Amino acid sequence: MTDKDLALIALRAARQAAASARHRPEPVARTERSQHDGRDPVTLDSAVDALLAQRAWNLPATGRQVRSMWRTAARDLANHVRAVAFDPASGRLELHADSGAYTLQTRLSAAILTQRLNALLGTDAVRCLHVLPPDHQSPARLPSADPPAPATPPSSGYLRALVALREGRARVGTPRRNGVPSTSGEPGDK
Template identity: 35%
Template sequence: MSFEEEAVPDGGRAPEPEGRAVPEPSGVDLARVALRAAKERARERGAEAQQKKQARRGGGLRSGARRDGRDPLPLGTAVQRLVTERGWETPTAVGGVMGRWPQIVGADIAQHCEPQHFDEAERVLGVRCDSTAWATQLRLLAPRLVARLNEDLGHGTVRALRVRGPEAPRRSPGPLRAPGSKGPGDTYG
């Protein structure tokens, strides 16, 4: 008569078929079962203690020789991640255009016109020229410049140029002026 032996969770065997006597577990078998249970409890307590220790230290595993998510990043990668997370791609790109203005528009125009600011809401780049003649010339070139800027920055980044000519100096009272005076025109009558 053959039968399959089944493992029982406590480490013993399934009961023998009727007709055979079931031997009592010996002291060695009982010691093995007790040792196995003690090891399992110790393993569980060790895992709990390790989790508590990590929570006190601020969590996470120790850094080792292999790469993980807590390793320092190269500066360029860290800055690029910051720009992306904050949504600063367009202002950063426009800032790059302001730094490369002579390469984009040419040396002649760059000598007489310089970018001042970028209005992100309206997507308008403000440019100041040193004479009205250059301001007029730049207004005529504006469609080509907007197309060139959008090639560098991405389609639709710059919608228009706001070209301004030179401004007269602002008159503000200095430390040696009398209150209410109009400057050199009001002396001696």
């Protein structure tokens, strides 16, 4: 055997090895571990999402949140269209317009307004807007977005104390008790 024969044998062996390597599937690199021990690197988004889920901070939007964001999302329209009710189960926000023109304008802008609201809320809580006609009146169904007024008037004692306080501030030389201005005006005050 000459050097030329040895070279041909080596060349044939290399060709056979290359041909058999083409038919073998390449090993798939494993990217996931079977066990997570909490020390694996995670992205910031994943860490924040896990924290929100762990602390239950990602609860669905409430009606009060949606109604309070309406003024920001609606901009100029909010002066003539108010949010009156929100159903979290269906994602339906009910709106009440001052006139038919604002009803129509709100209906035409519904998609943009829904996108703005969801962007402000950070969720897709609002799925549709329902604009009620201007003559629609249903106080039981339409809670106000404003906080309710006190149910009972202030007590007479509170009103007397308030009047006495105002009178005491109006006087130049208010009587003092232990360095504190006295507002009762009773004879026992010094």
